[in-house]
Amino acid sequence: MKKAEIVTITILMAMIAGPAYAEVIAEHDFSDEAQDGGSGWAGAWQGDWDLRTFGDLSDPPWLRLWGGDSSSRAVDLSAWQDVTLTFDVDKEGGQADGDEFLTEFYDGTTWHEVDRWTVTSSYDDAPVQKNLDLSSYTMAASSEIRFSSTCNQGYDRFELDNVTVDGTPFELLEGDYNDDGFVAQGDLDLVLLNWGDTGGAPEGWVNDAPAEGDLIGQGYLDKVLLNWGEGTAPTSTVPEPLTMTLLGLGGVCVLARRRRRS
Secondary structure: OOHHHHHHHHHHHHHHHOOOOOEEEEEEOOOOOOOOOOEOOOOOOEEOOOEEOOOOOOOOOEEEEEOOOEEEEEOOOOOEEEEEEEEEEEEEOOOOOOOEEEEEEEOOOOEEEEEEEEOOOOOOOOOEEEEEEOOOOOOOOOOEEEEEEEOOOOOOEEEEEEEEEEEEEOOOOOOOOOOOOEOOHHHHHHHHOOOOOOEOOOOOOOOOOOOEOOOOOHHHHHHHHHOOOOEOOOOOOOOOHHHHHHHHHHHHHHHHHHHHHO
16 A cells, blocks of 8 residues: 555544544542542542432432531543533522532642632522533642532531543653653753663653663654654754754664665
């Protein structure tokens, strides 16, 4: 099969596949009544844990948060983008008198307030579905979500159910070892300055990081050379003369390997 035919088939397959759709990353509907239940999470619920099996939400049990209670859960979002958080929440107890339900997101460094639901006299005592966009925050391996309740009366509480985190997988740019969105000088430097090392990922190496025992050599260099200039350049990047020479030598190696395989 000719190269042009292969390229055409690849393009057609991509068109048929269409855009990436959201996938469920983590979920918990509390039906298992387990603090570490559900799927996709990086740990169990932390903080207040009080399950109840009666009330307004359609599929008990659910997590109940009294005034001053909070509960959080970790989820690894480092490989995801366009992340959203959905859940059902209901207010139970006394009068709707300004009680608040707070949703926060931890990006690996800082907690951020995502949503603050303040219950007023217009609330009709029916569960509310929240659909919160988290895409503006940094996604981290140590990301967390946290729910908190502020109630003014002793028997007031919020009830939480059907917590779901979804998103689309982050497409890794091969050769972008420093994770700046562009395959260029910085990625080549990581390979050349650590050439022959087998001690694991050097400082600054983020994507496709070598594990301890992996040789930093031709395989890693090939990915940089074959994807040179791919992505979006953060600033103008001009290779140094020595780098140009090494690039040329590396390119010859890659071409020679391709010819041997053909």
